[in-house]
Amino acid sequence: MSLLVVGxxxxxxxxxxxxxxxxxxxxxxxxxxxxxxxxxxxRLVAVVGDDFRVEEQIGFLRARGVDLAGLQQRPGRTFRWVxxxxxxxxxxxxxxxxxxVFADFAPExxxxxxxxxxxxxxxxxxxxxxxxxxxxxAPELVALDTMNFWIKGKRAELLQAxxxxxxxxxxxxxxxxxxxxxxLVKAARxxxxxxxxxxxIKRGEFGVLLFHEExxxxxxxxxxxxxxxxxxxxxxxxxxxxxxxxxxxxxxxTGLRRAIVVGCVLGSFAVEDxxxxxxxxxxxxxxxxxxxxxxxxxxxxxxQERLLDD
Amino acid sequence: MSLLVVGxxxxxxxxxxxxxxxxxxxxxxxxxxxxxxxxxxxRLVAVVGDDFRVEEQIGFLRARGVDLAGLQQRPGRTFRWVxxxxxxxxxxxxxxxxxxVFADFAPExxxxxxxxxxxxxxxxxxxxxxxxxxxxxAPELVALDTMNFWIKGKRAELLQAxxxxxxxxxxxxxxxxxxxxxxLVKAARxxxxxxxxxxxIKRGEFGVLLFHEExxxxxxxxxxxxxxxxxxxxxxxxxxxxxxxxxxxxxxxTGLRRAIVVGCVLGSFAVEDxxxxxxxxxxxxxxxxxxxxxxxxxxxxxxQERLLDD
Numbered sequence: 001m002s003l004l005v006v007g008x009x010x011x012x013x014x015x016x017x018x019x020x021x022x023x024x025x026x027x028x029x030x031x032x033x034x035x036x037x038x039x040x041x042x043r044l045v046a047v048v049g050d051d052f053r054v055e056e057q058i059g060f061l062r063a064r065g066v067d068l069a070g071l072q073q074r075p076g077r078t079f080r081w082v083x084x085x086x087x088x089x090x091x092x093x094x095x096x097x098x099x100x101v102f103a104d105f106a107p108e109x110x111x112x113x114x115x116x117x118x119x120x121x122x123x124x125x126x127x128x129x130x131x132x133x134x135x136x137x138a139p140e141l142v143a144l145d146t147m148n149f150w151i152k153g154k155r156a157e158l159l160q161a162x163x164x165x166x167x168x169x170x171x172x173x174x175x176x177x178x179x180x181x182x183x184l185v186k187a188a189r190x191x192x193x194x195x196x197x198x199x200x201i202k203r204g205e206f207g208v209l210l211f212h213e214e215x216x217x218x219x220x221x222x223x224x225x226x227x228x229x230x231x232x233x234x235x236x237x238x239x240x241x242x243x244x245x246x247x248x249x250x251x252x253x254t255g256l257r258r259a260i261v262v263g264c265v266l267g268s269f270a271v272e273d274x275x276x277x278x279x280x281x282x283x284x285x286x287x288x289x290x291x292x293x294x295x296x297x298x299x300x301x302x303x304q305e306r307l308l309d310d
Numbered sequence: 311m312s313l314l315v316v317g318x319x320x321x322x323x324x325x326x327x328x329x330x331x332x333x334x335x336x337x338x339x340x341x342x343x344x345x346x347x348x349x350x351x352x353r354l355v356a357v358v359g360d361d362f363r364v365e366e367q368i369g370f371l372r373a374r375g376v377d378l379a380g381l382q383q384r385p386g387r388t389f390r391w392v393x394x395x396x397x398x399x400x401x402x403x404x405x406x407x408x409x410x411v412f413a414d415f416a417p418e419x420x421x422x423x424x425x426x427x428x429x430x431x432x433x434x435x436x437x438x439x440x441x442x443x444x445x446x447x448a449p450e451l452v453a454l455d456t457m458n459f460w461i462k463g464k465r466a467e468l469l470q471a472x473x474x475x476x477x478x479x480x481x482x483x484x485x486x487x488x489x490x491x492x493x494l495v496k497a498a499r500x501x502x503x504x505x506x507x508x509x510x511i512k513r514g515e516f517g518v519l520l521f522h523e524e525x526x527x528x529x530x531x532x533x534x535x536x537x538x539x540x541x542x543x544x545x546x547x548x549x550x551x552x553x554x555x556x557x558x559x560x561x562x563x564t565g566l567r568r569a570i571v572v573g574c575v576l577g578s579f580a581v582e583d584x585x586x587x588x589x590x591x592x593x594x595x596x597x598x599x600x601x602x603x604x605x606x607x608x609x610x611x612x613x614q615e616r617l618l619d620d
Contacts, residue, residue: 087492182397184515185535205494206516207530217609218530220517225495257609299527299567300610 001140002115003246005032006045006107006132007122007235009058009071010079014274017087018228024275025057026081028122028145031232034279035239035266036120037064038287040246043113045070045132049078049101060280069110076101089230089271090204109135118246120238121165123147126157133164141251143167143242144196145234151177163195166251169238171202184209185216198256200241202234210260212253219260222268222294229274233267236279240266240287265290311450312425313556315342316355316417316442317432317545319368319381320389324584327397328538334585335367336391338432338455341542344589345549345576346430347374348597350556353423355380355442359388359411370590379420386411399540399581400514419445428556430548431475433457436467443474451561453477453552454506455544461487473505476561479548481512494519495526508566510551512544520570527567532578532604539584543577546589550576550597575600 012026029046036042044066048054050073062068077100084093107128115137121129121144129144136142142165150158151174162168168191176182179190188199188211201209207220241263248255265287272278322336339356346352354376358364360383372378387410394403417438425447431439431454439454446452452475460468461484468488472478478501486492489500498509498521511519517530551573558565575597582588 183535183537185533203516206513207528209530209533216533216607218517218533218607219609220519220528220530223495223519223526223528225493227493261609297526297528298608298610299529299571300608 001040001117001246001249002043003036003040003118003120003242004043004045004109004113004116004136005029005036005120005122005239005242006070006128007032007120007124008079008102009044009046009048009052010081010102011052012231012275013080013082014084014229014231016085016089016229016274018226019274021229021274023080026231026275027079028124028232028235030058030061030276031235031270031279032120032122032239032242033061033066034064034276035236035270036243036246037061037066038240038266038282038284039243039262042066042243043070043116044068045107045109045113047072047074047101047105049074049076052078067113070107070113072108074101074104083231085230089227092230107132107135117141118242119143120242121145121161122235122238123150126150126154126161129161130157130164133161141166141245143169143238145169145238146174148174148177159194162191165196167198167200168196169200169202169234171204171234175199175201185211200260202237204230204233208237208260208264210256212256215253217253217257217260219257219264220298222264222290222297224268224271227271230271231274232276233270236270237263237267240264261291261294262287265294311350311427311556311559312353313346313350313428313430313552314353314355314419314423314426314446315339315346315430315432315549315552316380316438317342317430317434318389318412319354319356319358319362320391320412321362322541322585323390323392324394324539324541326395326399326539326584328536329584331539331584333390336541336585337389338434338542338545340368340371340586341545341580341589342430342432342549342552343371343376344374344586345546345580346553346556347371347376348550348576348592348594349553349572350428352376352553353380353426354378355417355419355423357382357384357411357415359384359386362388377423380417380423382418384411384414393541395540399537402540417442417445427451428552429453430552431455431471432545432548433460436460436464436471439471440467440474443471451476451555453479453548455479455548456484458484458487469504472501475506477508477510478506479510479512479544481514481544485509485511495521510570512547514540514543518547518570518574520566522563522566525563527563527570529567529570529574530608532574532600532607534578534581537581540581541584542586543580546580547573547577550574571601571604572597575604
């Protein structure tokens with residue numbers, strides 16, 4: 001099934017205990033599309049400046065079946081983010097953000113994008129998320145990501161957008177801020193009441209909680225010995241999840257659970273190197289191998305039997 | 311199999327957002343024995359003061375098959391702990407600790423305790439943990455719990471004790487302090503090199519990581535909507551884990567994984583009420599019911615199949 005993503009394509013400068021990179025490819029749409037395109041054809045909507053060398057920097061996505069017809073190039077500078085991580089890789093310190101051409105981003109969907117069946121609204125202004133939704137004819141599954149900045153600053157628009165989506169992906173702090181509930185179960189239930197029947201709470205190295213209708217699914221993160229750069233982990237997770245859903249076409253509880261695990265697998269690859277260095281080289285074989293390790297990790301086999309024989 | 315625990319029996323005064331209790335039964339050995347006795351006969355070694363009403367306060371354990379012959383009663387006051395939790399129930403604020411008779415605790419094992427096959431050394435001075443180990447003839451499985459206080463203050467004795475146990479249970483901060491490694495996988499591997507072939511890292515609401523020989527198992531915590539008091543969650547977890555192992559007599563990877571899940575189940579019950587109010591009423595039926603919910607939570611069923619059909 002066709003999978004549309006709208007988000008950012010950025011140039012990141014990132015320092016972690018493992019090293020430093022300057023002006024490397026980043027942005028939510030880049031991470032998402034790289035992960036998702038392992039599973040399904042992806043349509044990308046974003047904007048870059050005239051300082052961005054499209055073919056050189058993002059051309060590899062075409063070879064992965066990503067349609068870049070929705071990537072606008074405008075006069076001005078590409079969105080830039082400068083960040084640093086300390087030993088606690090769960091927490092990014094933003095040193096600088098330069099919106100550049102992203103400040104005036106007005107997503108326009110090419111005609112053939114308007115019939116996309118699955119849509120991922122990455123973390124951008126909820127007014128723009130609504131603008132994109134207005135241009136899609138009859139989506140079957142829409143997921144939305146957001147952040148504290150919009151929860152505080154554009155609450156009304158965000159609530160409008162949430163009312164129109166099936167899935168919301170947030171981290172624990174965002175779920176708490178959005179709902180006013182500290183307890184995560186209560187917070188997720190409150191977010192569900194705002195619209196999405198499915199709420200995915202991302203907890204970084206602590207894994208993911210999936211609230212789907214009445215049910216809860218907990219997926220631990222894949223424990224890694226060597227993490228180089230957490231940037232893009234959440235969007236790679238979302239790309240794995242939505243890409244798998246687009247391929248499996250099962251939006252029920254089983255499909256969602258497996259999609260969450262695929263997301264965890266993609267997130268675990270993403271943090272093994274800077275930028276998209278690891279995920280751009282991934283094959284489906286790599287993914288299924290780690291999926292098997294993941295099943296082993298959560299002991300799916302060991303827990304098959306009844307607890308007590310007597 | 312016979313299961314021996316040495317630890318504290320205490321009187322706790324605890325305040326949480328859900329309420330306050332004064333001088334209620336607490337202590338690592340109490341929580342452990344209450345949980346473990348659901349599965350196996352337990353032998354308890356601890357000390358209380360002459361202000362402690364043994365029959366009234368801890369007599370219920372006898373009915374659960376706990377042998378209290380190792381519970382000393384000495385002149386003086388029982389160990390008291392006063393603590394408070396804020397909205398973040400992961401973090402206890404200790405307001406007061408009065409060791410009382412615990413300051414001079416010198417565990418003496420009754421003759422019939424000395425042939426116990428499974429031993430849990432709860433979080434006490436590692437010199438005392440060693441003293442207990444010296445009194446057990448031929449244990450088949452020994453687990454040890456500890457804390458930052460001993461890692462800093464009694465490192466030499468703790469290393470001696472660790473070299474003699476099969477299982478270490480620590481939280482993430484303790485694993486990091488003990489090993490000097492920030493990454494939890496590296497930290498666990500380093501703790502394994504100190505002796506225990508099995509390292510259990512407890513992460514509170516984020517669940518548990520089990521490192522057994524070369525393998526890793528991740529168990530999320532059971533998400534709860536109403537937590538009243540986290541005190542004793544770790545010792546209830548350990549009680550469930552060790553009790554299950556004593557009953558199942560499988561110390562291999564499958565037995566350990568199921569034991570970890572039983573531990574998570576017991577921990578989840580423990581925090582639903584103050585002191586031992588919830589766990590003391592538990593039946594095996596309650597446990598197996600929540601174990602089934604737990605299997606559903608981690609999607610053991612949904613992940614049975616191959617990821618991709620093609």
